[in-house]
Amino acid sequence: MKIQARINGDDNNIFNLAFWDAIQFSNTQSLTIQSNDFARLKQVFSEITKIEIFVSGSLVAQYTSYDSFSEMIYKGEMYIESENIFAETIEVKLTKINLVDQVERIQKEVDKVVDIDSMSTEEYRQYLLGVIGQKCQQQIYDGDYVNISTGSKKFTYNAEDQMNIQNAVNILMLVPTLEKVPYHVSKDSCYLMDALDMLTVYMTLQTRLTYLTTRGNAFNMWIQNAQTKEELMNITWESELPQEYQENVESIYSYALYIAEEVAKVFHVEERKAARENSSTVVTEEYAEE
Secondary structure, eight states: OOEEEEETTOTTSEEEBSOOOHHHHHHHOEEEEEOOOHHHHHHHHTSOSOEEEEETTEEEEEEOSEEEEEEEEEEEEEEETTTTEEEEEEEEEEEEOOHHHHHHHHHHHHHOOOOGGGOOHHHHHHHHHHHHHHHHHHHHHHOEEEEETTEEEEEOOOHHHHHHHHHHHHHHHHSTTOSEEEEEOTTSOEEEEEHHHHHHHHHHHHHHHHHHHHHHHHHHHHHHHOOSHHHHHTOOTTSOOOHHHHHHHHHHHHHHHHHHHHHHHHTTHHHHHHHHHHHHHHHHHHHHHO
16 A cells, blocks of 8 residues: 655655654644655755645545645654555655735635636646546545444545544454444544444445545546547546446446455454344343333
C-alpha cells in the first residue's frame, strides 16, 4: 500500500509518504516524505496551491490552505510499515496562507468560469478526469445507510471517517471478542459502539469504496482512450460504462463482497449475532413468565 502526496496537481510532483494520519497532520501541519533530496523538495514546496493525499491510488484528502514550507528536517532512515521497507525521510513543515489570501484563493475558485468550447481535446480530457474524480470522491465521502442493531443509520465515509473506522477495526483485530469499541464520529463526540455493528459498518462502506474506486478508475481508462472531444463530451459520471470496463467493475465488486464475507467469518459475525438474538429472546421470555 503506497501513501502519496501530489503537489499542485502535478503528476511530476508526487512523493511517497512515510505514513498518513489526518488528525496528526492537522496538528503538526507537516508531511514526512520518503526522500533525501532537499533541493528537489525545496523547489517543489516553495510555492503550494494544492496538496492531495492518495492511499493506494485513491484520493483521501485535499488541502488548499498552504502556500510554502517553514522548515525541512532530515529524519533519517525509517521503517515504512505500509510498504514494509526502510527509507530515508525528510519532514516538511508547511506554512498556511494568510486569511486575506485564503479568501482570495477561494473566491477565484468560485468565480472561475470553465469555457469548455475553447478547450482542446487534451485540455477537455484533463478537465473531465478532474470532474469524474471529484464526483467519485464525493460519493465515497457521502457514505451510505447501514443496517445495524439499532436500525438503519447514515454513516459518512470521508478521510477522517475512514481512519476512525479503520482504527476501531484494528482494535477488534487485536481483541476480536470485545463487545464494544470506541468510535469517534467525524465532527461529533466519541462513543462506545457495538463491535458487530462496527464490523458491519466497516465491511459495508469499505466494499462500497472498492466499488466506487474501481468504477472511477474504469471511467479514467475510458476517458484516456477516447479519441475525440465529441466522444469525451458524452461521458458523465452517470454514463453507462462500455461493456469491457463494466465487466471488470462487476468482477472486482464481486470479489470485494467475497472478502467481506471472509472477514465476517474471521470475526464469527453471524454466530455472535445469533447468540445475541437468542440471549435477547431468553430475557424476554423470562420477563413474560414473571
